[in-house]
Amino acid sequence: MNSRDSEALAGLLRDKGFILTDSPDSADVILFNTCSVRQHAEDKVWSEIGRIAKLSPLDFAYKTRKIKAGGTPRPTKKIVGLVGCMAQNYKDEIFKRCPNVDLVVGPNDLISIPLLIEAILRERSQVIAVGTMEREQDFYISNFRREKDHAYVVISEGCSNFCSYCVVPFVRGRLHSRPHQEILKEIKSTVNSGIKDITLLGQNVNAYLDTDHLPDKPSNYVNFIELIKKIDEVEGLKSFDFVTSHPKDTSQELFLAMRDCKKLKKQLHLPVQSGSDRILKLMNRGYTAKQYSELVKEYRKITNGRITTDIIVGFPTEAQGDFNQTLNLMKEIEFNSAYIFKYSPRPHTEAENLKDDVALKEKELRHKILLDLQKEISQNKKCTSIL
Ligand code: 5AD
Ligand code: SF4
Numbered sequence: 525m526n527s528r529d530s531e532a533l534a535g536l537l538r539d540k541g542f543i544l545t546d547s548p549d550s551a552d553v554i555l556f557n558t559c560s561v562r563q564h565a566e567d568k569v570w571s572e573i574g575r576i577a578k579l580s581p582l583d584f585a586y587k588t589r590k591i592k593a594g595g596t597p598r599p600t601k602k603i604v605g606l607v608g609c610m611a612q613n614y615k616d617e618i619f620k621r622c623p624n625v626d627l628v629v630g631p632n633d634l635i636s637i638p639l640l641i642e643a644i645l646r647e648r649s650q651v652i653a654v655g656t657m658e659r660e661q662d663f664y665i666s667n668f669r670r671e672k673d674h675a676y677v678v679i680s681e682g683c684s685n686f687c688s689y690c691v692v693p694f695v696r697g698r699l700h701s702r703p704h705q706e707i708l709k710e711i712k713s714t715v716n717s718g719i720k721d722i723t724l725l726g727q728n729v730n731a732y733l734d735t736d737h738l739p740d741k742p743s744n745y746v747n748f749i750e751l752i753k754k755i756d757e758v759e760g761l762k763s764f765d766f767v768t769s770h771p772k773d774t775s776q777e778l779f780l781a782m783r784d785c786k787k788l789k790k791q792l793h794l795p796v797q798s799g800s801d802r803i804l805k806l807m808n809r810g811y812t813a814k815q816y817s818e819l820v821k822e823y824r825k826i827t828n829g830r831i832t833t834d835i836i837v838g839f840p841t842e843a844q845g846d847f848n849q850t851l852n853l854m855k856e857i858e859f860n861s862a863y864i865f866k867y868s869p870r871p872h873t874e875a876e877n878l879k880d881d882v883a884l885k886e887k888e889l890r891h892k893i894l895l896d897l898q899k900e901i902s903q904n905k906k907c908t909s910i911l
Contacts, residue, residue, distance in 0.1 A: 525725055526608060528676040530557045533607075533634050535666025540638040548576060553603040553641060555627075558610035560691050563868035566610055573622050576604055603627060603644055607634060609695040612654050613871060619650055630654035631696050632681070635663040657697055661706050667717055675719045677710050678702065679751065680726035685770065687797075688808045688874035689839065689867065692727055699727070704734045704746040704754065711758050720762035724755070729766045730773035749781045756785040765789040768834075771796070771819055772810035779826040790829030791860075794820070797836050799853030800846035807839065808874070813853055820857055830860040835894060838867040838887030840878035847890050854897055860905060862898045866891050 533555070534544055545551050554576055559565040605627035606618055612630035619625060626644050629637055633653040640651045659681055669675050682697040683690075711722060726732060732748040746754070755764060764787055769778075771794055782788055794816075798804050801812045811819075820831060835850060854862065866887040869876045882890075 525678070525727070526557055526559050528678055528725055529608065529631065529634060531668065531670050532664050532666060533557065533637060535668030536635065536663065537638060538668055539666050542638070551602065553605065555605040555607055555637070558606060558608040560609035560613045560695050560870065562865060563870070569606070569610060573604070573606065573625065603641060605629060605637070607637065609691070612695040613691065615654050616652055626650050628652040628654065630656065632656040632659045635660050658700050661702065664710055667713060669714070669717070669719060673719060674721045674723070675714045676723050676725050677707060677714065678725045679707050679729060680732050683727035684731070685728060686808060686874070688806060689836065689870065691870040691873055694872040696727070699731055701732045701734050704751055707751070708754060708758065711755060711761065715758060715760040720760060722761065722764040724764065724766035727768060728770040728773060730769050730778065749778055752781060752785055752788060756787050761787055763787050763789055765791055767793045769794050771816050774819060776822055776826070779823050782829070783827050790827045791832070792823060792829060793832045795834035796853065797834060798839065798846065799850035800842070803839050803842055803846050806841065806875070813849065817853065817857060831857070832861045833859050834863045834865065836865050836867050837890035837894060838882035840867070840875060840881055842882055851893065851897065854894065854901070858901050858905065859898065861902055862894070864891050864894045864898070
């Protein structure tokens with residue numbers, strides 16, 4: 525989701541006349557698009573900002589120089605922006621912590637960045653924009669794409685699930701589904717530009733519901749299953765898939781639609797998070813391990829597709845017995861691949877109030893055990909598919 529946001533933002537800036545560069549040394553403006561999902565991601569940003577600060581000393585603050593008489597003024601200080609989820613999470617605290625940062629912009633305000641950069645040059649002061657509830661659709665208007673043969677298309681933003689460990693609803697806001705006409709328009713223009721393979725993006729794609737255009741006729745609302753059927757019919761599109769699915773909103777009806785959509789890849793990213801019902805309840809996930817495993821059986825029976833997952837180890841109070849249940853579930857299901865994360869407390873979340881009582885060493889051990897197990901499973905699966 526974040527890399528699609530960066531791409532759309534880069535396109536927006538390019539279309540406004542900015543020149544994109546991969547080299548921080550030559551850049552006048554450096555933007556960090558940040559993720560707050562885990563502590564580790566934030567730590568990396570804080571240290572990188574410190575490094576960039578050295579390229580952007582404060583004593584040159586906001587002087588500008590003309591390139592030529594009448595030319596566009598250029599800053600002698602690099603403008604440093606911290607944008608995305610951390611901006612929403614820490615707001616103006618960022619200016620106190622990093623005085624070299626000029627621009628703080630939340631995920632739903634990214635569209636304003638070109639104007640805000642102009643404001644910084646004009647006012648010679650730091651600027652903040654956070655808290656807008658919904659994105660403007662024009663944010664996705666640019667056709668700038670980093671890959672040649674694959675593109676991401678956002679179908680919904682934010683999330684209303686409130687899993688107890690997760691910061692997303694607080695930094696990205698509640699679930700908001702893009703109008704299906706906008707999504708189809710973006711897919712068609714991407715296909716026309718030569719990209720025929722697409723991944724639909726959302727924090728919980730299965731909760732997609734476009735109510736925008738027919739508010740008085742709920743029977744005409746477009747849900748996720750209807751959306752994928754419409755996308756399957758887009759002329760010229762060769763293949764597509766979607767991430768991420770939530771088990772509580774995933775059903776037999778979806779699997780049947782997946783089977784019937786000819787262009788849809790038979791693969792499902794379905795985070796389970798834990799194999800212990802007690803932990804799943806504390807996580808506020810809304811299903812049991814047994815329900816999850818039944819869902820996977822049904823998915824495989826109907827689509828014969830691939831399945832991948834996310835797992836968190838070391839959630840507060842996770843005992844050896846809970847962990848063993850996760851281990852057993854992984855052995856039983858044999859995922860095609862799995863992302864394993866060590867729990868880290870996140871601000872605003874319900875789980876932040878629980879004691880982070882699994883020692884880091886124990887989290888690391890559990891993390892390694894699951895990684896090793898998954899490696900073995902993935903290798904066996906590869907061998908079986910070759911045979
Ligand atoms: N600590 C560790 N992992 C987390 N995830 C989300 N929040 C946290 C957290 N506080 C993981 C979940 C999610 C993935 C994107 O990140 O497994 O599915
Ligand atoms: Fe976070 Fe849960 Fe929403 Fe995923 S479904 S984004 S884990 S709150």
